[in-house]
Amino acid sequence: MPPTTWKDKALFTPGPLTTSRTVKQAMLRDLGSRDHEFIALVADVRRRLVEVAAADPDVYTAVLMQGSGTFAIESVIGSVIPPAGRLVVLVNGAYGERMVKIAQRLGFDVSELRAPEHAPVAVDALDALLATDEAVTHVAVVHCETTTGLMNPVEEVGAVVARYDRSLIVDAMSSFGAVPVDLAGWSVDYLISSANKCIEGVPGFAFVLARTAALQATKGYARSVSLDLLAQYEGLEKDGQFRFTPPVQVIMAFHQALVELEAEGGVAGRGARYQRNYARTLQGMVELGFRPYLSEQDRGYIITSFHYPAHPNFNFQRFYQLLSDRGHVIYPGKLSHADCFRIGHIGRLEIGDVESLLCSVRAVLVEMEIPI
Ligand SMILES: *Cc1c(COP(=O)(O)O)cnc(C)c1O
Numbered sequence: 280m281p282p283t284t285w286k287d288k289a290l291f292t293p294g295p296l297t298t299s300r301t302v303k304q305a306m307l308r309d310l311g312s313r314d315h316e317f318i319a320l321v322a323d324v325r326r327r328l329v330e331v332a333a334a335d336p337d338v339y340t341a342v343l344m345q346g347s348g349t350f351a352i353e354s355v356i357g358s359v360i361p362p363a364g365r366l367v368v369l370v371n372g373a374y375g376e377r378m379v380k381i382a383q384r385l386g387f388d389v390s391e392l393r394a395p396e397h398a399p400v401a402v403d404a405l406d407a408l409l410a411t412d413e414a415v416t417h418v419a420v421v422h423c424e425t426t427t428g429l430m431n432p433v434e435e436v437g438a439v440v441a442r443y444d445r446s447l448i449v450d451a452m453s454s455f456g457a458v459p460v461d462l463a464g465w466s467v468d469y470l471i472s473s474a475n476k477c478i479e480g481v482p483g484f485a486f487v488l489a490r491t492a493a494l495q496a497t498k499g500y501a502r503s504v505s506l507d508l509l510a511q512y513e514g515l516e517k518d519g520q521f522r523f524t525p526p527v528q529v530i531m532a533f534h535q536a537l538v539e540l541e542a543e544g545g546v547a548g549r550g551a552r553y554q555r556n557y558a559r560t561l562q563g564m565v566e567l568g569f570r571p572y573l574s575e576q577d578r579g580y581i582i583t584s585f586h587y588p589a590h591p592n593f594n595f596q597r598f599y600q601l602l603s604d605r606g607h608v609i610y611p612g613k614l615s616h617a618d619c620f621r622i623g624h625i626g627r628l629e630i631g632d633v634e635s636l637l638c639s640v641r642a643v644l645v646e647m648e649i650p651i
Pocket of ligand 1: 348374421
């Protein structure tokens with residue numbers, strides 16, 4: 280083990296991410312979960328989340344849910360769909376697939392509309408489906424499909440869903456806080472994200488921005504006690520408390536992270552830093568001979584997938600390890616039809632961290648005897 284004074288490795292991953300020292304320091308306290316100080320902190324976190332979403336607090340509310348991001352997705356799918364409801368999931372990557380799996384396991388009538396992993400979700404097919412299938416009550420889509428880094432056209436999906444008067448669920452896990460959203464404009468009823476992505480907190484809970492009126496109409500639908508979204512909302516509204524043990528320190532860190540997000544200029548400021556990280560990474564990697572997987576118009580600035588180099592000396596495990604030894608953690612690919620790895624642009628990373636990564640990639644290519 281290196282001494283604890285050593286620098287932590289920089290995380291070029293989709294989360295958990297590199298966080299600021301001050302966010303980590305905010306956890307060095309004990310606070311009772313029923314203490315008025317903690318209750319006030321939770322209320323401020325909920326208020327700030329609605330603000331980050333640029334939503335009207337009279338229309339939207341923030342519900343915090345213990346667990347990782349997937350727990351909150353399972354909470355939404357398992358809590359808001361009526362017994363006779365039908366869910367359509369727009370799939371173009373692993374996170375769309377995961378929502379299908381959750382709905383199937385819960386025993387819902389679910390259908391999926393598939394697009395290739397390198398293309399945006401099938402909005403026209405959704406339009407055609409909703410025109411004929413009146414049993415569909417809910418549509419789910421992933422905002423930034425972290426599998427590839429592709430940005431799905433949630434606004435267009437929302438326009439179709441609104442035209443047919445259905446309910447829209449958005450997994451904005453990896454984009455919320457750094458990519459602007461318009462919940463009312465895009466007709467979103469439920470948007471899900473988590474503590475340890477673009478808000479730059481530490482892992483331990485996730486949250487749902489819900490249209491309050493839609494959520495309040497879901498009484499009796501929940502299939503789970505611990506993941507009951509409406510009960511969680513009612514608990515938070517009633518006395519400001521979680522129903523079951525909250526991750527107190529994680530929420531203290533998250534509050535600090537929200538303060539730091541505001542200081543950086545909110546979503547616009549944070550998005551600008553991530554865009555700089557993305558642009559420099561792309562330019563540097565292309566100079567080193569790497570090819571991005573997605574075409575430019577589909578790429579976001581959250582995470583970028585690169586093809587493996589064609590050279591026979593390339594071995595991802597070795598490439599990963601040599602970069603990690605130099606203090607940079609990248610991310611493997613998750614694609615079914617292409618060999619790719621990913622580099623994230625989110626978390627407390629500055630342009631200097633990107634330069635440092637690019638220097639290491641160059642050195643590692645030399646070490647692996649791959650011509651640049
Ligand atoms: C990170 C992520 C999730 C949730 O992952 P957890 O490991 O459960 O936190 C879900 N959807 C997307 C798009 C993500 O990027």
